[in-house]
Amino acid sequence: MYWSAIAAALLLLARVESRDSATLLRRADAFVDPRTNGGSMLDNAGSGGGEPLNVIISGHSSAQVLTDAGIINFARAIGFSTECFGIHLGDPQSANLGDGNGPQNQTIELRQDYGDPIAGTCLESLIGGNHFRVFRQNGPLAPTGALFLAVSQEESVAESHTISPDGYNLGRINLVANATGIKSFGGVTYSSVVENTVGLLPVGADGINHGIAIDGIVAVMTVTAT
Secondary structure (H helix, E strand, O other): HHHHHHHHHHHHHHHHHHHHHHHHHHHHHHOHHHHHHHHOOEEEEEOEEEOOOOOEEEEOOHHHOOOOOOOOOOOOHEEEEOOOOHOOOOOOOEEEOOOOOEEEEOOOOEEEOOOOOHHHHHHHHHHHHEEEEEEEEEOOOOOOOOOOEEEEEEEHHHHOOOOOOOOHHHHHHHHHHHHEEEEEOOOEEEEEEEEEEOOOOOOEEOEEEHOHHHHOOOEEEEEEEO
């Protein structure tokens, strides 16, 4: 009886330690592949297809970058800003990042500001340009804090803001180019390390919104703020 009780206690302790170790590992991850827990690397664009989550701001980035205010300030440092007069047209898109929270609407949408962080996004709304939607991975199954971005190049309002040909790849490439080097805004300086990753997204147009083919590359960025 005595030894049985000890064995049971040791087994329980091992399970607790295993669970806690797994939690610590998840928190230490730069991000968790959403597909691991039933999520997707495509958001739900509401039209039968999804937009690729083609940029990830790693959970290893400076903590201030991963907040709502932090991603806005970083965006302004690399040529993006909030929507024209804070007005968003159209329905928000959602994504399931496999973190246990299920599908969640985008946190924010940011647009190319053409050098004017106050009113430049109004120009983007008229003539088109680069933009991205932000989704945060912070549920109990993957509490990484990583930000998954759906980045794309879009056409003008006259073209109903449809995605440009090769717009998903171009959107990612242009955002990464803008973030390369030392950038600053609002008294904060940023440096970014970027790793292009394959295997998270498919290659081609299957399941992609508007039937626009993608190259399957995800840019994983670790952003340091000082």
